[in-house]
Amino acid sequence: EFLANALGNFDQAERFYRLALELDQNNANNQANFAGFLLAQGRRDEGFDHLDKALRLHVSSEESSLSVECWFYAFAHRPAAARPEALANLKRNLMSGARSPRWDFRPNIERARADNHSDVAWLERLAAVISDGVDISTLDEWPAWSEA
Secondary structure, eight states: OIIIIITOOHHHHHHHHHHHHHHOTTOHHHHHHHHHHHHHTTOHHHHHHHHHHHHHHSOTTOOSHHHHHHHHHHHHHSOGGGHHHHHHHHHHHHHTTOOOTTOOOHHHHHHHHHTTOTTHHHHHHHHHHHHHOOOGGGGTTOHHHHHO
16 A cells, blocks of 8 residues: 555555465455555456455455445445445445544545546545544435435
């Protein structure tokens, strides 16, 4: 994460992600982190493969920071028809208290913006709830959140 987000060294970051996965392909956290990296790069097919694997490996009913990150990536990058499921799972996790403090979602939000995601402003608010400790009630005005 540091190499990619702080230094912008995407090639070296990718090498380390791949090395981590070579050592343990069944590590849900490594799969999810690599998925977020790839999706932020616009590499959707490969990113979704890793995201789906992370979700399969991780107990889907378990509310945790990993679940929150995965469902955020799904909501930010999956096609519009798949977003309600992602948002419902994300909401379930957040309502149970799961958060991912200080996690940097900016690259994924910027990719969503470049891809003309219809809810970029709400992605920013979601990220603030997840990683900055903003009160979850700030999402109550969002119709999609209410319906999730």
